[in-house]
Amino acid sequence: MSHRNILKQRAKLRRKMHIKKVIRGTEKRPRLIVYRSLKHTYAQVINDDKSHSITACATNSPQAVDKIKDAGSKVEAAFIMGQILGEMVKDKGIQKIVFDRNGYEYHGRVKAVAEGARKAGLVF
Numbered sequence: 001m002s003h004r005n006i007l008k009q010r011a012k013l014r015r016k017m018h019i020k021k022v023i024r025g026t027e028k029r030p031r032l033i034v035y036r037s038l039k040h041t042y043a044q045v046i047n048d049d050k051s052h053s054i055t056a057c058a059t060n061s062p063q064a065v066d067k068i069k070d071a072g073s074k075v076e077a078a079f080i081m082g083q084i085l086g087e088m089v090k091d092k093g094i095q096k097i098v099f100d101r102n103g104y105e106y107h108g109r110v111k112a113v114a115e116g117a118r119k120a121g122l123v124f
Helices: 003-022 062-068 074-091 109-119
Strands: 031-036 041-047 052-058 098-100
Touching: 031 109, 041 074, 041 109, 052 062, 052 074, 062 074, 074 109
Parallel strands: 031 098
Antiparallel strands: 031 041, 041 052
């Protein structure tokens, strides 16, 4: 690994730890966390008090694959996945969440997941 990549990883880890220190998911207002890989986007809703995942969705999950296959880009796929996740969370009786961008910039796929969840009716 080059020195530049190591510095980028350290900066992302620093941002991630600062966000995790400030943001905490509770039973009434759980945390929506987003992870991006090169191919897919993953999101899950976590209750930090009980340390368990309430629900999760990804661009390659069975619920989302049928709806995402017509999406032209990864950003559109992330938006659709955010809508699906928002509907799943609302079915569990949760209206308000806390958004954790996991150290990523609020841009592109991360922003699309948030906007999709908002369109599904989640408040954050």
